[in-house]
Amino acid sequence: MPRDHCILAFNERVMDWARREDVPLLERLRYLCIVSSNLDEFFEVRAAPQIVAVKTMAQGVYNAADGLQLLRKAQDLVARQYALYNQSLLPAFHAAGIRIVHHHERTAAQRKWVHRHFLQAVKPLLVPVALDPAHPFPQVANKSLNMVVRLKGGDAFGRANEVAIVKLPRALPRLMALPASISGKQRLFVSLSSMVRAHLPELFDGREVVEAVQFRVTRNTELLVEEDEVDDLRTALRQELAYRQFGQAVRLEVSDRCSDFLAGTLLQEFDLPPQALFRVPGPVNLVRLSELIDLVNAPGMLFQPWQASWPRQLKPTTKVMAQMRKQDVLIHQPFEQFDAVLELLREAVHDPDVVAIKQTIYRTGAKSELMDLLGKAVRLGKEVMAVVELKARFDEEANINWADALEAVGAQVVYGVVGLKTHAKMLLITRREGRGLRRYGHLSTGNYNPKTARLYTDLSHLTCDPVLTADMDAVFRHLASPNTRPQLNKLVMAPFMLQQTMRAHLESCRKAALKGEYARVVIKSNAMTDEVLIQALVEAGHAGVQIDLIVRGACMLPPQVPGATDNIRVRSIIGRFLEHSRVFYFAWGTQHEHLLLSSADWMRRNMTRRVELAWPVTEPRLRQRVIDECLVAYLHDDRDAWIQQPDGSYLPAAHPQTGHGAQTALMQLYGA
Template sequence: MLDVNLKAPEYYINRELSFLDFNWRVLAQAHDESLPLLERIRFLGISCSNLDEFFEIRVAGLKQRMELGSLSGGPDGMSVPEQLTAIHERAMALVKDQYDLLNQLVFPALAAHGIQFVNAKTLTARQHAWLADQFAKEVEPVLTPLGLDPARPFPRIQNKSQNFIVRLSGKDAFGRDAELAVVQVPRSLPRIIKLPQTDEAPGTTHFVFLSAVISTFIAQLFSGMTVVGAWQFRVTRNSDLFVDDEEVDNLLRAIEGELAQRRYGAAVRLETSMDCPEDITTFLLKHFALTKDDLYQVNGPVNLNRLMSLYDLLDRPDLKYAPVTPAIPRRVVAKEDIFAVMRDSDLLLHHPFESFVPVIDLLRQASTDPQVLAIKQTLYRTGPQSPIVDALVEAARHGKEVTVIIELMARFDEAANIALATRLQEAGAHVMYGVVGYKTHAKLIMVVRREHGKLRRYCHLGTGNYHPSTARFYTDYGLFTCDEAMGEDLHELFLQLTSPTRVATMQKVLQSPFTLHEGLLEKARREMEFARQGKPARIIAKLNALIEPQIIQTLYQASMAGVKVDLIVRGICALRPGITGVSENITVRSVIGRFLEHSRVYYFQNGGEPELFCASADWMDRNFFRRIEVCFPVGHKHREQILEDLETYLADNTQAWELRAAGEYERRTPGDKAAISAQTTLLRRYSQSTE
């Protein structure tokens, strides 16, 4: 093995720039003319929403570090100022592409399908009259124009809210000169308005952005004044919550306090319409303590992710993906008793190709089964109206011992989780918030049932959240088992989460923050030894992100030892594949398609006795050291099934992007071979399943 410094910066890709590359791949779906039009628009909206969160969390964090004087970078060697400069350059190009796509492709394509967006210049007289009436009745009453002068300072602007800054001339009712005002647009108003059908354009559906309506009629808010101009603006703020683990004595109350402040965190980005004058943008930048590098001027409505609402406003199945009915394994259909199914053998489900309903059925059946004594579950994200929570509430009301570990710090779901915690507590469930300082990210259910005078544990372990809605478009695996050793492991895990206890010795499960990181390193080193012995050696990992340096260095060492390493990494990847002498045996691919690839799977060939694990953890520092995660083995029958799925992803030549050593992604194409889409193949395969 060559003597190579595997910590050298040239062997790492910056995580922030890697995320922006991922968002480019998402936006590429919106460019793909083979996809239904409304699905392309959703991808455009997703790319905008992703960028919002990137600024709220990642850019905000970098700015905080710079303010505190911490300028050093990560493994890639880029300093904080260098990262912010590179982010600005790439984000500007990304935003330009988003709006070019909107104006040059989306609007014309919609028009070709009889769907038109109108504005002040294209409104017909009848449409103008209808909107004037709507503005007077539905919009103007909830708007409050706020003048700017020494007695009326600049209002507080909420994070990502829609606003107008208005230039005026003339004197107000008190004889004062009025120059500037701000109009804040309440979130209660729909951002896209559907106009009534008219005889003027039969067969055409017309929409208008709320921003265009307000721009058209904004003068009515300033009676007696002249509106010189009105321009949209939007501020993105730091939205990361800070809770001091050592000082807090009530986690729920501390988070509730932080949530109230999230809307008004430090500004990190200013968006304005393209025609906003320079003196106005300078004024806004100064007010929000931002620089020109924080300014993004757009050629269209600010906040394009609102465009996703068009999907539900249009009943156009011809412009959407064909509906999918998730499969249910035949042995589940044949037996109404989910416990009987699990006693026969383990059950593995692959969502969304297979239904999430059996997970809900497990809890529903347990909630009323007189033989069930206790239910224990972790909840990270589950949705505000959840049948999962309904079943837990029902179980508590039936006198079951219900214990729920709710992760209050699940980003952007904190408020919903607080509400769920309150509801469960009111029903009589024991609600815990895990371990202070460690997010509970594991996905676990354990049902304790009395059978023939003994207790038996029925378990569900997953790679994704207990969220029925996202289970329809996130790919995840879920294992149902009543294996005794697995049940004992989960029992120990729940003890850790609810009470002071020792670090348990697990029989089957690897766990963060204790055994997962080192366990994976040991398995990778074992593959190296097999390779040195001339035996086949292979690692396959399917992840959402790969950035932890020691794991990356070990994968480089494995490649140098002759281990074949295939990585399927949807999003951020700091590893550089294909470097001669270092990573030439490593491939990295990202699959972007109809469903969000979310499952985490680790495969080790192990000298002909393969091991395959599913997990809740990506290969990131936080997952290994600052979260409670679970990695669980999958038995032979289901191992072969998952391995076949992985090989399908590795064969994809239509929705897969391959990472090159230079850090650039290249989309795979079929060429003269048959086209293979992994997700389409899996939909077909699971619909024909006979298990």
Template structure:
């Protein structure tokens, strides 16, 4: 992009110019490149590097299942549609194809040329068929006959055996045959589907492996080696892996349903058989067979990926649990608990003294569980209200809510059934809670409930008090160990009343109520944040110091981007920490030269959403469940809550400062949409924000 050619209109830059916006899908692919770069980083423990490779593959699966699928649909429904970046759906698909193929090629290069050799040097080996010893061959043949042969069901393709329905992302084989079977049939081809219950990597027993080694064989290698056993009397000419990725998003017509749960259940049944969006095939597969599969799935070559290795790379991470090598993994740590919470047996008494902020995973999630556990058994607690987005039925949070209901508390839970890829688990969770007499509602039809909040109503003397926990992340114990998030405990009267009102909106009917301190989408969050950006613009124009720091997962929403552009033009210093997608272009003269965008890719997944404003010395910091995306601003129920304690404000600003100084795990967004690593200046000490926070906050 030629920045000096930016169009001027009435001496002002046209902030709707398409060359001021980065395409969302291409930005998401750039994020996956940064994840994959961790797999090449020699400073990262080796098995964790393998994990990053698998994460990049899993992310790419979801990218095709959801994002590419939506662009394909748009190309059919409205082929002339143009987004803020000026690209039509067809143009997006062309660019996605080029970038996705480059990414996949790099993934297999990292696996074959870097990780497999380095793992072998650590005596962790993937044994190919031509490397099996005679003893290993015998063991694997017995494994095939005992464990695989009874459950494998090949399908010979003929008029009586049509091409089978292929499950989304399942491992399959297309087999070329000669000869005739017992009935005189020979179609020349068969399909074999590997059941999902089968492990994709098999560890050879110690007695079949040299001492000190961990030897593994891919399931596909075993099937290739003994495929003849499935076709008695016929000759197998070739056996090749393939995998199909399907559209896994689903649509529920909010205006045409009577029961949301039943509608979601019905759509889930079809998820494995959505439209095909990607085809992965073994690179050794003959062109004729490739063409046959392309025709069968009605797919063009731009969505064909010929791969040099397993077609389901993300399943390789199974070995991380199978290999006992702590020296090749991240050092374990024990998250801390704020001393006042750890010392005080009554968590409500501690919260009544002052607000608490938990910064996970550096600090423990256990106080959140304890908050609900004590609420469940305290005789003066009357009611508990909770939102659940991704939690899981087997959860201490869920157990506490069930215990509270059984103890006679009024327990209300708002479950978002349509949390993508967690729908089935959430349906199970809803049933489990309802069986315990918990009041379960599914939020507001047409709007996902993405807010993370819990309210405990407690009688103290003659008064009722609201205790709240508000969070940027989900009430999920496992992700609390992997995602960076903030959670606030408070018994502030106005904040508690705001949370009560939001729950009332979610569970009943009524008009929008005025909130004291919370910003809430789809009502006041977007306008509230834009207003705070405009306030910084006013301060800058009046010659006052002005600064904005935003930490989110994604920046996509066009009006927010334009507001940040205007802030930069006014001289406001804008620092953006954006983990994933960012459609804003920084560093453009006359538009965004005062904006810096950085992405932190480290041990933990950056998940917190923070909005900080200098406000002429009256600093404000808000934490939120919402990113700067259209869906968060206008199609979801989200909350944004203030951090009013100076002590807690300083903690968040300290963490943000570390992220902004990070010169080890930070990537800087360039005007052309690419990213480069933030490098240490000469003589500068290395700064790794996540590691420093871990050292500061762990127990």
């Protein structure tokens, strides 16, 4: 199955959580909103070539037929999404006394309140634009909510400008709660679009409003900066970001009540083919419905709050570095707290014997204690090196700002290797001890972001292993000055050796299987799209290697195809937390067993166009823990798992509501 279709199929699996009646109601809404957010990103990042192909009826790598097929599949997914919203979630909310009331449903008192709020808080921010030669179509930002209005009659100068545009400011909330005094026993809410639509005549004095509908345009957000053609990447990216909101249009969403006339007007304005028009029976931006979750404020309609435990290997009253000197530490997030990593950095910042801190920055968020700590370390006289990935998609602005802030206080800031994203996650602390120096390292499958660390499953590895930390230091030196290829002993680095190492392990398994020896492979990854590694997996499986792939998202390897991939099984786990850890297990013969953790998915970009790391887990107890918690538990999941079929489709696990769920089991394990 092509990668783009795999991505849409993944969102179908996410949407299943919005269908499940064993999931709390507000959480079901959250999953529906997640699907909309994922679709936004899909169109922003991946749809532009297909839209161009459909528009021009092009042939080639991106051809019109493939583009049309993809758009039809997206249209079908959106149709089922809104059917679920209208036919299942809305009735469930109504039964719970929660309603978003339209103008015609409001009582006189409610209409009076809404009108007063419109006059005080909304109307002053609206600037309706009636289109004519002196008032061209206004710039419409990516994913912003707007209204297109059809007018009757002439303006003050007698001109019959028929179409007007009203932008709804992003600063305004999309939903507002009506006061309890006029809501009766229910919890009632008003949408911004409904409020504006009800009072449009007040924006167009003397004109008759014939039609008014919401619309939203999604734009291509890929940045076009070529690193090897600019002198200052940070400045070039900052300039390019200013235009991101107004890139090529790739999708137009309108209310299903929109007339062909207005739809055609918008399609022409945004230069889109008719197939890129999505008519939706409801809010054109389901993402913003997530505001309802906070407004309702009903804990009983949410998952029970999860409180991660302090890492079991660490004593909370003892210094983290002191404990690292005794043993390697593994932290399984979000079941265990990421705050232990922050505590390690806090210790390093305030420890007078720590002389240097090196850190990769991919996604930390606009507000970050970790980044503040790095700045404080500089001010306390420590050498700080930050490898900031400026091209981390949708985090570019935050990372540019962090680079500015760190440089301002004297940190050494570098941007990695030209043409490659630095996706590796590592923190290296150098401490003066006795007559020498000792390094303390942190390697992770996930980002240094405390918010996502509460939502994503990831593994953090704390180590003082002198060989492993020396390798980390060599990688940092390479990122600062990539003159020569780093010589590494335990770390495996992309783009140099990661793909080759994975192929070598698969080849060893294949040869063992051909001899009739034991051969086993289990890969846990977020995606499986690298053609080279897929071919190696197919060859290994054909030779008799037993292969299980636990792939959350896109998987282009068709399993269980008779005579080809009979020995390969693929499953996807969709749960309360986003599966994000990468674990690679290879075993062959009686003495060869390799377990690696990694920042990389099995995608071509991760293997050939990014700086990624994989590293071995060699301590027996930690190895067994990773195998038990990240592989065995997921292979036995018959509640939240989806099993991929030979045709690329997925079927739910045997017991979707009553079976064993890996995440549930881990929560029980760590919550005890």
